Amino acid sequence: MVRERDMFLWLKRPTIANIKAVLEWAEMRALREDICYREGGGVETYTSDREFVDILRYVDRSAKLFFRIIVRKGMNQMMYLDNKKQNDLIDICLFSVSVGDKSYYMNFYLSAGLLGALRRKFPVSEKIVH
Numbered sequence: 001m002v003r004e005r006d007m008f009l010w011l012k013r014p015t016i017a018n019i020k021a022v023l024e025w026a027e028m029r030a031l032r033e034d035i036c037y038r039e040g041g042g043v044e045t046y047t048s049d050r051e052f053v054d055i056l057r058y059v060d061r062s063a064k065l066f067f068r069i070i071v072r073k074g075m076n077q078m079m080y081l082d083n084k085k086q087n088d089l090i091d092i093c094l095f096s097v098s099v100g101d102k103s104y105y106m107n108f109y110l111s112a113g114l115l116g117a118l119r120r121k122f123p124v125s126e127k128i129v130h
Contacts, residue, residue: 005073012123019067022122026092026108037102055104058097066095088112
């Protein structure tokens, strides 16, 4: 769900290698990670049966179109992270990584305090870069 207070960031050089590097960086720092899949165009979602590093090998040009970095203000991901308060988070996600007849989805939720480190390591823009 996109809210008005969400801020989207775009890699200035959105190559597959850079996307993989951001995902690896996020996976190591995530407060929470959700990796799941859907089979054969179905709508039901299942917990991933593959490791993150295995799925990462299948990131290609079509999956690259579904990469997002979103700074979410006052989000608590349905109280998963802290049952008492809302948090500002960085949601780094990639959807539609095809492996056989399965489509994998991954979200990494990071503390908003890592935004400066993210910007220093990976040049990003608030304007869409293609």
